[in-house]
Amino acid sequence: MRDGSDDDLMRRAGSGDRDAFARLMARHLPRAVALATRVSGSRSDAEEIVQEAFLRTWLKAPDWRDESAPGGARFSTWFTRVVVNLCIDRRRRAPLAPLEAAGDVISAELSGFDSVARNETQGRVLAALAKLPERQRAALTLCHWEGMTNIEAAEALSLSVGALESLLVRARRTLRAGLADLAPDNVVTLPKLRIVP
Amino acid sequence: MTMSLIRLNELLDAYGADPERWPLEDRVGATELLARSSEARALARRAAEIDDLLDATPLNLPSSGESAALVSRIMDALPVTRPQTDLRFGWPNWTALAAAGVAGLMIGWSGLNIGPGLAATDAADLLAPTPTLEDTLW
Numbered sequence: 001m002r003d004g005s006d007d008d009l010m011r012r013a014g015s016g017d018r019d020a021f022a023r024l025m026a027r028h029l030p031r032a033v034a035l036a037t038r039v040s041g042s043r044s045d046a047e048e049i050v051q052e053a054f055l056r057t058w059l060k061a062p063d064w065r066d067e068s069a070p071g072g073a074r075f076s077t078w079f080t081r082v083v084v085n086l087c088i089d090r091r092r093r094a095p096l097a098p099l100e101a102a103g104d105v106i107s108a109e110l111s112g113f114d115s116v117a118r119n120e121t122q123g124r125v126l127a128a129l130a131k132l133p134e135r136q137r138a139a140l141t142l143c144h145w146e147g148m149t150n151i152e153a154a155e156a157l158s159l160s161v162g163a164l165e166s167l168l169v170r171a172r173r174t175l176r177a178g179l180a181d182l183a184p185d186n187v188v189t190l191p192k193l194r195i196v197p
Numbered sequence: 198m199t200m201s202l203i204r205l206n207e208l209l210d211a212y213g214a215d216p217e218r219w220p221l222e223d224r225v226g227a228t229e230l231l232a233r234s235s236e237a238r239a240l241a242r243r244a245a246e247i248d249d250l251l252d253a254t255p256l257n258l259p260s261s262g263e264s265a266a267l268v269s270r271i272m273d274a275l276p277v278t279r280p281q282t283d284l285r286f287g288w289p290n291w292t293a294l295a296a297a298g299v300a301g302l303m304i305g306w307s308g309l310n311i312g313p314g315l316a317a318t319d320a321a322d323l324l325a326p327t328p329t330l331e332d333t334l335w
Contacts, residue, residue: 018275021275025271026265026268031258033257034257051270051271051274055275058275058279145256165211168211172210182246182250
């Protein structure tokens with residue numbers, strides 16, 4: 001195990017070394033906040049989610065097994081899974097808004113996105129992303145921005161690769177439909193397709 | 198293996214137009230199809246537009262100051278000790294478990310002999326005439 005690696009810091013944190021845990025957090029926190037903001041749509045929610053994720057990591061540390069051990073995992077993949085699942089669970093637990101407030105739901109969801117949009121196009125894209133179902137947004141986030149392979153993203157979301165691909169296809173097709181006016185080449189449609197041998 | 202235009206369309210819809218994001222097993226077939234089909238290239242341009250829109254969105258990375266503040270907040274929230282198994286409660290539990298096991302064995306052992314027998318005896322007693330003093334003596 002390399003000195004200062006994620007697994008080394010987890011091992012030390014597991015024996016109570018708080019400085020090692022602080023180093024591990026400093027390494028992974030910015031990316032975790034960005035990921036949680038994209039999936040949850042809210043920066044304040046993201047910070048709470050990341051705090052909860054690190055608290056779970058601290059409790060997990062004494063039993064941590066790296067990927068070379070049976071049943072072990074790579075820290076970054078495991079931690080991404082914790083963050084994404086917390087985002088999805090949080091949305092699932094959120095109380096339903098009354099019907100008369102339905103018009104406000106989208107704007108409330110978008111608040112985190114709107115605050116960071118720099119222009120109208122960004123605002124449109126972020127709004128379209130905010131309307132995607134949580135799991136589609138999570139899949140897109142992991143594969144597009146986090147640079148995960150399909151196998152890594154499927155593992156992080158506890159899905160098969162086929163199910164992940166299905167989420168991605170639905171997400172991008174929804175975005176394409178909603179943002180067609182921003183993407184002129186999107187006039188290409190499936191009926192024109194033919195099988196090429 | 199040759200890739201169909203339908204499969205390429207799915208690939209582009211799932212992963213976008215950047216070959217780096219495609220599954221390894223699809224890269225050769227997709228690249229070959231793109232090289233020979235103008236329809237494939239049109240689909241790739243369409244996917245690239247969505248990629249560009251996604252890439253133009255901000256990363257949402259916190260500043261170093263925000264990160265440091267959050268790290269500090271989380272460190273303050275960490276429990277001083279982690280919940281652990283307390284031996285003072287662990288031993289009595291093991292003792293109770295062992296005692297329950299012994300009791301179970303005893304009940305099971307005696308039950309093998311008298312359980313069904315008792316039921317049979319009870320039924321026979323109900324049907325049998327009341328024993329006389331002579332029966333008891335014999």
